[in-house]
Amino acid sequence: MRILVVGGGTGGTILANQLARRLVDEIRAHKVRITLLSDSDRHMYQPGLLYVAFGQIAPDQLYRDQASLLEPSIKFHVDAVTEFHLDRNQVKTKSGKTYDYDILAIATGARIVPQEVPGLSEGAEEFYTEEGAIRLHKRLREFQGGTVAMVVSIPHKCPVAPVEAMFMLHDFFKARGIRDKVKLQYKYPVNHVHATANVARWAKPEFDKAGIEYETLFNVREVDPVKKIVYSEEGTECKYDLLIAIPPHRGMGMIEENNLGQGGWIPTDRFKLTMNGHDNVYVIGDATNIPVSKTGSAAHFEAEIVAENIASIIKTGAPVREYDGKVYCFIEAGYDRATYNAFDYINLPELKPPSKAIHWFKVAYNQLYWTTVRGLL
């Protein structure tokens, strides 16, 4: 049985490691072989980028060598997949190699596409890339006063990031002693300050308390980097001195190039996590089109389900469980307080009042992640 995992991010790495552990005997007996293909020899802890933007984590702390995170029995190759041939259970890679599989797992993630909004790349800072987070930190340190506006594009990874960033901005400028010189403006694309009703209910009075101004139903149409104005699809505009954008996202280019899914999002059964029409192809993490948050947390829980099911299919011939939509995300409410957002397909998130204890748990998790991704936690 040849299991091929494409993608070495959170989902792909956890999946490969958990499979390697669950199938130790089968691998030793040469009945199962696990191969992981990634386009990078490094693994990034992406949630750490928010902290880089505020000078709380050094960029090099975000990385580990991918090979060091993997069980030794996993065959790991840095070789990006360029072609999927699902009809003959094969992929082709950048180096020209062909990999055959019996079971394929696609965990290729998402990418930012700021270029899809005119002027956004030139006019706005972001914290979804290492370079962007470093640049934003420099801009924030140099900022002496004026309007800092946050705009949020759809779809995007980590739906709580814009809220967290606003609270972090408030505390950042407070710590610098210039909060009274900074107007914080938050522009959000749906009717409430967050897409999740209970998060919005919690965040709105917290914004009021922090003096963060907000406008809802603001979908970014265009940025004029010369006049420093951002325009919405709804006909409103905002003048800024520093613009921070949550850029629009797409799935990876090769997903679209291989016609696996519009926008790079692969049509996926929300319970089985199999690609529609392909029972031997699993899709996890940001690459799916299922209606849950594009976060490492979703990828983590999905990877666990898929690992359990693939192992069970190999051992008994049948899967054992379905993905219930579980997601757990910390929400930083500033420099020293946090809450969390936990939900599934049935249960709404119920936010607890922010506390220092949850914040410190999040800080600890920033290190514990390396245990999670090894499939241990």
Place this chain on the structure above:
Amino acid sequence: MSESKIIDACNTFCPGPLMELITYMKQANVGDTLELLSTDDGSAADVPEWAHKAGHEIVSNEKIGEIWHIKVRKTK
């Protein structure tokens, strides 16, 4: 040629039904109709408010059983 597409956002809380609809609306062509399925009662008011501001047309908005079926036509 205009198309119809169903977006099943039932029992989803984050990013939620309207975010799902806007994601697909951005990919749709002018004239296409998207039907959002949502179990969130808030969608019944939130979607028309967004569509009105964004300039799209609400074709229908009805609750069948526990599910809201909201059809929106992309007009620009």
